[in-house]
Amino acid sequence: MKLLFNLLLAAIGSVIAFSLIVIFILTPLMQWYSENKPPIGSSIDDHFIRIQGIKPADAQVIVRATFYGGGEECSSFFWSASDGKKRQGRKGVFKIKHDFSKTPDRYELRVPYQNYLSSGCDMKLWQIDVSAINAFDTIGFADLRIYSPVDERDKVLHIDSKIEARDCDSYIFFGLGKVWSGALGCDFYFNNKKISKEPEYNAEKVYFDFYQFNDDTVIHYDILAGENYRSEPLDPQTGK
Numbered sequence: 001m002k003l004l005f006n007l008l009l010a011a012i013g014s015v016i017a018f019s020l021i022v023i024f025i026l027t028p029l030m031q032w033y034s035e036n037k038p039p040i041g042s043s044i045d046d047h048f049i050r051i052q053g054i055k056p057a058d059a060q061v062i063v064r065a066t067f068y069g070g071g072e073e074c075s076s077f078f079w080s081a082s083d084g085k086k087r088q089g090r091k092g093v094f095k096i097k098h099d100f101s102k103t104p105d106r107y108e109l110r111v112p113y114q115n116y117l118s119s120g121c122d123m124k125l126w127q128i129d130v131s132a133i134n135a136f137d138t139i140g141f142a143d144l145r146i147y148s149p150v151d152e153r154d155k156v157l158h159i160d161s162k163i164e165a166r167d168c169d170s171y172i173f174f175g176l177g178k179v180w181s182g183a184l185g186c187d188f189y190f191n192n193k194k195i196s197k198e199p200e201y202n203a204e205k206v207y208f209d210f211y212q213f214n215d216d217t218v219i220h221y222d223i224l225a226g227e228n229y230r231s232e233p234l235d236p237q238t239g240k
Contacts, residue, residue: 051130163188164222165223
């Protein structure tokens with residue numbers, strides 16, 4: 001009986017140990033994989049472009065790569081937000097947070113760009129969103145939306161262009177719910193030419209030719225703090 005009891009305790013201990021391994025070791029690894037890798041077996045495994053640059057040391061840069069797909073073999077459907085109708089097609093979004101940079105004042109994120117198949121749908125890169133967050137602005141600042149041109153009015157930048165969000169400064173206001181809120185606004189520059197007429201608190205957009213992307217492509221985007229940049233969280237009751 002004592003031997004059976006000891007074996008039972010050993011079995012329980014093994015289960016607990018395995019559970020701890022799953023929670024503390026395997027789960028973060030699986031999360032990293034799901035956020036940074038395309039579907040296993042797809043044609044875009046290990047193919048990516050780099051988005052990199054300077055950033056405030058306290059900020060984290062996050063990228064979302066959005067793919068849309070369709071085609072005769074596509075077996076998925078989605079509801080269109082514009083007209084509420086059901087349409088054949090599929091949407092895939094990769095949220096990428098893993099930073100390959102070794103220094104806190106720089107970042108390097110790797111973004112899949114090649115087509116892949118999902119549920120018979122030919123998935124193509126449609127949009128890349130770059131955003132920074134910190135303890136003060138948890139919604140996101142220096143938002144940059146990267147598109148491929150759809151008509152001749154979309155001015156395409158050369159892949160080696162320099163994109164900057166300069167003078168990212170804090171703005172504090174008394175808003176809805178009678179609480180204080182805050183955000184960081186930045187001035188955008190493309191190749192040293194100022195694009196913003198005033199600090200941008202919403203997203204700026206830029207166009208690149210996605211068909212020119214390859215495994216050596218690097219998009220340079222610098223996020224630069226201004227004199228009134230803020231890292232500390234805001235007290236919603238006092239505004240301090």
